[in-house]
Amino acid sequence: MDATTSNTTRSDETAIGHTTGADEDTVDQQWRLRTDVGNGGVFSAGGAGNENASTLKTTISGLDAGTYDVFAYVLGERDQQLADPGGFGPQ
Numbered sequence: 560m561d562a563t564t565s566n567t568t569r570s571d572e573t574a575i576g577h578t579t580g581a582d583e584d585t586v587d588q589q590w591r592l593r594t595d596v597g598n599g600g601v602f603s604a605g606g607a608g609n610e611n612a613s614t615l616k617t618t619i620s621g622l623d624a625g626t627y628d629v630f631a632y633v634l635g636e637r638d639q640q641l642a643d644p645g646g647f648g649p650q
Contacts, residue, residue: 561598562617570614577602586610 560566569575577590579600586608594600604612 560617560619562602562615563599564592566619567602567615567617570616572616575602575615588612590615 564575564577567575575590577592578587579592579594588604588610590602590604590612592600593603602615604610
């Protein structure tokens with residue numbers, strides 16, 4: 560499952576308020592839905608410089624009770640500090 564605008568919000572559950580395009584050319588403290596990579600796009604921030612974009616929350620619904628393996632892929636430059644890529648909990 561990929562994070563999309565349908566299942567992903569800011570951590571306070573407000574809309575992401577993202578921009579869309581093939582690259583990041585401005586520092587605006589916002590997420591950008593990159594359309595040039597991934598399975599239809601990926602959310603990214605900080606490609607044009609240091610940014611402090613809000614934490615994102617992706618909701619997965621319709622799962623049967625049980626145990627699941629969850630993988631989060633976080634990419635960044637070697638010299639960048641990245642926040643913890645995930646916290647998980649039931650809704």
